[in-house]
Amino acid sequence: MPDLNDATRGRILFGGDYNPEQWPEEVWPEDIRLMREAGVNSVTVGVFSWAKLEPRPGARDFGWLDRLLDLLHAGGIGAVLATPTAGPPPWMGSRHPETLPRDSQGNIVWYGARNQFCASSPVYRDYARRITEDLAARYGGHPGLRMWHINNEYCTFCYCDETAAHFRRWLRAKYGTLDRLNEAWGTAFWSQRYDSWEELIPPRQAQYMINPAHGLDFRRFTSDAWLECFTAERDIVARHTPHIPVTTNFMPFWIGQDGWKWSGEEDVVSVDIYPDPKDPLGGACNAMIHDITRSQSGPGPWMLMEQAAGPVNWRGVNHPKPRGLNRLWSLQAVARGADAVCYFQWRQSRQGAEKFHSGMLSHAGEQGRTFQQVKGLGADLRKLAGAVGKGVPAEVGILLDWQTWWAHQQSGRPSAELDYEQTVRAWHHALWAQNITADFAHPEADLSRYKLIVIPNLYLAGDAAVDNLSVYVRGGGTLVSGFFTGVADEDDRVRPGGFDARLRELFGIDTLHEWWPLAQGESVACDSFAGTVWSEDIEVSTAEAVAVYKGDELDGQPAVTRNTAGDGTAWYVSTLPEPDALRALLARAADEAGARPVLPSLPGGVEAVRRGELLFLLNHGQEPVTVPVGGGSHEDLLSGLTHTGDVPLPRYGVAVLREVAA
Template identity: 70%
Template structure:
């Protein structure tokens, strides 16, 4: 459970060890003014807590925990294991990861730990258990936050031994490993387990399945670290104190589906570019993905109140954009909106990364906007905490397919998996269709439409699941280069699994025809980019659009067989939106509100209808029914229509004699 007593969590990472202790009282005063309900402590505090091996310096944290509790501010307490102190690397160099060239990744930044190092795990467990014993029942504790943004990759010797153990558990025998890895190619047959190493620097292209399995192993090895610390803090805390770790938005390194099953709360760090005209769509996509992993309310662990510090040019957020994206996250299921960080640092690598309280201090525009967000989240809390969204459309996403499809020696380096997924989500977002994300093997029976932007790798269970979904009456829309390989990255006979070819009405897939940056294919009323395919259709398939001109003239670009659609190119954005919206409408899916002006997003969460304007002009939205509607954010009543200004947001409840419901 994230929210309590109808209050959304609002706050951010608090790093008071960077400041004199006399600043703390002023921080608390300003937190109360901003409506902060929780702070995250200790994320990068290992050297402060354990300045020497075995030493414990908890006095400063005792005072902070008591201070927060005295002022009604909850604490999300982090284990500090993301950044070991320099002495650990000096005394135990085996705790430092090595890259694929064998070079040591030294201390001096953060996350310099070798996930499979027994010494690292021993020291991490010791500091975690002592924290849990001391604070597990502190009245300020609201949640445990394990580590931070797990992203370490290690090719060292201990990782190599752990990788071999992982492979033994997966394959059992070397014969099975050799078969799965296709080691008959290039004389790569391994005779003993000692021949097996991580995919280190090689003369030329590396074994693709070895690389794929190492990605799987790395995700699992990091998850072992998380689970070990999770179990330690649970042992010393009440059962109602949840445990989380923060995902990075659309991050390739972790199998988010597997990790989410082991968390009590799913949280994410999301940083859309304020100069991106589709930044709001990206924010919505990350919200949809995280909510789907959580299967309910979720948490924004980090976002920026202003500029970040790691883009080439770091632009601040224009007036109102922080509020818009914060409320958009709530509209899409978040029960917590937090930032990195509370007070902007004056030293260190992130001193130009914004804070809720920036260098301009309490008179700054950023802090004024933060205070408004805090007040509005307080108003929203009783109406939204614990409520859900209902989606009739699922977007399929699988990390294994991403890992396999993104390797070298593929038909086109221009096909970037995350860009294709984002293009399809954009089409659905602009059609105002609320979506969940799902794994290809999940139960899909509750969705009227399932879309597969691209899934190069599909195992047999996933394929049977999709076939059964269509046979059960569902509408399936898939994009190009889907169903090509099995779980071992072995190309299936015919270039696409025969069961999928039958579902989509594809008789033969002759060739893939990837497109250069300047190339387009004409498909009747629309154009396609990035990719095309030489297909012949089965006799009972309908050709929705055919290629016009070029080598593929007259061949199907989009075809369908019953409720199953296949797109062998990436249509232009308007065409993709039209195709997906048409398939959804045919399946009985409708947006929450029709006739919306350009740039306005409509989302229904629980009993509230959120309208979010991503433009800078003035628009008017016509409201359904008789009304009136009460804007929970302001208390204003609206009948017939509601005006929205620059980055405007309303959260509407249908007014009745009581508080009402939309």
């Protein structure tokens, strides 16, 4: 199977989305000149070109794309050729309104923007198949083709009648009989028993709360429906070019797609990342997305498909990036495993919805600060070819489960303040702040290579996941689990006792008496820290209480427990400790498990990551710092300087060190 190495050819890919159809053709040679000046070696073309390629049903206009690909190739710039199926032309919605999605209230989502397609529509799928087939046949042998990019940011939910029919087929395949479906959905509640497959519909707007199991299955189905569209196009291009890798771009930690299932269908895992430059935790957020994407890739090299060179256009206030921040965040991606650093987009648009979204070449032109910074980054990336293909070692695994996230989105939970995404961010940040590198892992994956496994939350825990955790701990692993874990099975059916019995035994907990969620701004006192979001009234059997609640209803009850099970250790954290306390708790667990930080002592805001033989040091602070790196001499590949002992970093500074033999 082809991989990213087939496209990189020993280089870090550098470039972005290129939309030349928005500009007169005489501008194209100027683009090529500036791309070469900036060190761009790869661009993505055709993402939103369907109306240009097929101006009316069945017509084809490929001449402009022929000239473009030839021009790029002559300039030494590879092409990531996209199928344009994320942007159906207006003629499709006008002539075939059945291809347009409907929202949960039955309203049509009209054309006039992008992604206006129903993934279940056979008409849309047929047009998508035809344009993909013709693109693959025409350009599969082009010498400039480096990769295929299918569609773009799958994200459209649909509740139309065609989707309903597709959903019923999916349910039939999953359950086989209505009796099994009714049992799985618990339809005895509220007189919801289904007597015919035709009665089943998507979870449209209803009088009150929908059945959570119904909603959960629709989430699963929607992810699968999009995946069917992706694999159909992927299979077409792979038939024509089995040697060319295929990707599509995920959005950062987005709820809609089951990332584990999707990544198994890609040759290259790609992601789009747009943190707010004003967010003080932007670097931590980036690191989490990088770690998720790297883990989805195998873990292997991955592709930063999109980022912004400056401000975006869709926040209430769109802040530009201060000097140095774009470089810092780009090199952070390389540090955590990226073999491609790309942007949306190359040349900033003058018209359309994204004319105020930055480009590598901004409205200020080639003398503008943005382009000059892009040129500097291109020069940096050329110095880091030694990182290409190298892995990022991690001794800690964080369990991530889209099924649990989907279940948390249903109504009728103990607390709407329990946000799965924010909980995962908090736990990852606690490790990142200590420079403990972590992978992410599926709950049913082989966990044996990790010294420590942490579970921010695993509300929905199937039997295979529960058994997997038990095997890991009893075999000698260390597990730290957050609250409200092991509550329900894969059908969102609450386990007897409200907590899976096998997990209770693993954690040394006898009884879960009550969940005690906390309101926004409310906290609960523990021995030496405050807990937020959640608390629980638990009774231990064999576990020791590491921390207990102080005051109010839970006074004296265990808050954090630790239990020996087999040859391993299982911790249970029944609240969300404040950040410093969560860092201290995970530091203790990591130390006991033998999982070490990349460097033992660093100034605040400095990130250290190892990739292959290289040590990346990244200063996320706005003040210069000096970083102790221990004995020996280290060459900084970016500056060319050799350091012994300490390495100075300016504001937003980066050093990439390689040890120099004595």
